[in-house]
Amino acid sequence: MAVTFQDLGVAKWLVEALTAMKIYTPTAIQAACIPKVLNGHDCIGGAQTGSGKTIAFAAPMLTRWSENPSGVFGLVLTPTRELAYQIAEQFQALGANANLKVIVIVGGEDMTAQTLELAKCPHFVIATPGRLADHILSSGEDVIRGLRRVKYLVLDEADRLLTNSFADHLDTCFSALPPPSQRQNMLFTATVTDSIRAIKEKPVAAGKPEFFIHEVDTVDKVAIPSTLSISYIFLPSNVKAYYLHCLMTLEEHTNKSAIIFVNRTYTAELITRTLSRLGLNVTSLNSDLKQADRTSSYHRFKSGAARILVATDVASRGLDIPQVALVVNYDLPADPDDYIHRVGRTARAGRKGESISLVSEKDIERVLAIEERVGKKMEKYEEVSENKVIANSMKVTSVALREAEMEMEKAENTIREKKKINKRKHASEFVLAAQQDKRKVVKKGNLVTK
Structure with missing residues (x-):
C-alpha cells in the first residue's frame, strides 16, 4: 500500500x-x-x-x-x-x-x-x-x-x-x-x-x-531524466538566428511551449525582438529587466499567454512550468551543470521533453564536457537542414535581425541622451547651489563687518 x-x-x-x-x-x-x-x-x-x-x-x-x-x-x-x-x-x-x-x-x-x-x-x-x-x-x-x-x-x-x-x-x-x-x-x-x-x-x-x-537516484549519477531527449544542430556561429527561426517554425514545434537559453542579456533582448518581428509569441526573462517586467514575463509564459521564453540562466533553476516541452540552447553554457539545470525545465515529473542545442565550431569542447557529465551522447537533429534554412528563414530573419539591432541601438541612444541631460541638469543644479552658498557667505561677511 x-x-x-x-x-x-x-x-x-x-x-x-x-x-x-x-x-x-x-x-x-x-x-x-x-x-x-x-x-x-x-x-x-x-x-x-x-x-x-x-x-x-x-x-x-x-x-x-x-x-x-x-x-x-x-x-x-x-x-x-x-x-x-x-x-x-x-x-x-x-x-x-x-x-x-x-x-x-x-x-x-x-x-x-x-x-x-x-x-x-x-x-x-x-x-x-x-x-x-x-x-x-x-x-x-x-x-x-x-x-x-x-x-x-x-x-x-x-x-x-x-x-x-x-x-x-x-x-x-x-x-x-x-x-x-x-x-x-x-x-x-x-x-x-x-x-x-x-x-x-x-x-x-x-x-x-x-x-x-x-x-534520490544518486542525483549526480542520473543527471537528466530518461524521458528527456537531447540533440544538436551543427552550424556556423554567424547564422544561428536563421537556424533558430527555422527550428521554432517547424510544424512539430509550432504549438510547443519552449524556453530558449542564451548566455548574455543583450542576446536575450536581440533574439526576443527578432522573433517577435517574425510573428512568434515571445517574451524575455533576464537580469537587465526591471523586476515588474521580469514578473510580468514569467507569468505571461507560465499562463501560456506567451509560447516562447527567451532567457538567461536566471530561469534555469527551480522554476516549475509544467507545460514546457522544448528547451533550446541558443548558446551553450560553459559549465555542464548549468546545462543540466537548463534542460531540467522540461521532462519534469515523468513527462517527456526535448532539448536541442545550436552548436558551432567553437562549442565542441563544451559539448564533450556536457556529454561526459550527463553520461549520454547528443543525437544529431535532422529536421533542420541548410537548404530548409535558406528557403524558409534566411531572408526574413536577416531583415528582422537588422531591424531589431537598429531598434536596440535607438533605445540605447535614447537612454544615453537622457543620462547626458540628467548629468547636465545635476551639474547646473550643483553650480547654482554653490553660487547661492557663496552669496550667503558674502552676505554674512558683510553683516559681520558692519
Whole structure:
C-alpha cells in the first residue's frame, strides 16, 4: 500500500490542502525528508528538478507552524527572484485556509514597503540573500527582530547559494538568525556537491539529532531524466538566428511551449525582438529587466499567454512550468551543470521533453564536457537542414535581425541622451547651489563687518 502524507506525520489540514491541489502521494524526496524534519533532524535533500523539493521542506515546517503559529517561523533563501516568488506561491496555496502570512523579500521591489511588511513579523519569509542582507544592515532592529527567533532555515538551490558570489550576503543573513544549534537547517538541491556533503560531517550540537542526507537516484549519477531527449544542430556561429527561426517554425514545434537559453542579456533582448518581428509569441526573462517586467514575463509564459521564453540562466533553476516541452540552447553554457539545470525545465515529473542545442565550431569542447557529465551522447537533429534554412528563414530573419539591432541601438541612444541631460541638469543644479552658498557667505561677511 502506498505511503500517504498522513503516514509521514503531515497535519490533517495540510493533507486536505494537498488533496485540493491534486497532490495525493508523496514523491521519493518528500517521503524520505518529511518524517526526519518533523523529528528534529537537520536535512540535506538532493533530487532532480520537478521532484517536489518545495513540499519536502514546506510540509514539515507548516505542520509545526500550525501547532504554534507565532512570529517569523521559517526563512527560505533562494538565489533568484523568480524562484522566490514561486516558492511563496506554493506556501500561500498550501496555507490558503490557515491564515498564513508569507512575504517575499527580493531586489527590484520597493524597499520601504518591504520594511513595513518585515516589521510585522510574518510567519514565513522567502528571500534572496542580497536584498535580505540590505534590510539587516540598514532597516534597524525593530524591522529584523522577528528573524532572531526563526525556527527553520532553508537554503533552496543550495549548491548555487554556497558559492563565493553569495558568501558575504549569506554571512550577513546568518548574523541575524539564532545560532545553528537553536534552529533546524535544511539544504535542498538538484546537484549535491562535495561541499554540501561535507556539511553532514560537521559536529552536531548537544541534544540535536544527527544530520540527515538523502539523495534520490544518486542525483549526480542520473543527471537528466530518461524521458528527456537531447540533440544538436551543427552550424556556423554567424547564422544561428536563421537556424533558430527555422527550428521554432517547424510544424512539430509550432504549438510547443519552449524556453530558449542564451548566455548574455543583450542576446536575450536581440533574439526576443527578432522573433517577435517574425510573428512568434515571445517574451524575455533576464537580469537587465526591471523586476515588474521580469514578473510580468514569467507569468505571461507560465499562463501560456506567451509560447516562447527567451532567457538567461536566471530561469534555469527551480522554476516549475509544467507545460514546457522544448528547451533550446541558443548558446551553450560553459559549465555542464548549468546545462543540466537548463534542460531540467522540461521532462519534469515523468513527462517527456526535448532539448536541442545550436552548436558551432567553437562549442565542441563544451559539448564533450556536457556529454561526459550527463553520461549520454547528443543525437544529431535532422529536421533542420541548410537548404530548409535558406528557403524558409534566411531572408526574413536577416531583415528582422537588422531591424531589431537598429531598434536596440535607438533605445540605447535614447537612454544615453537622457543620462547626458540628467548629468547636465545635476551639474547646473550643483553650480547654482554653490553660487547661492557663496552669496550667503558674502552676505554674512558683510553683516559681520558692519
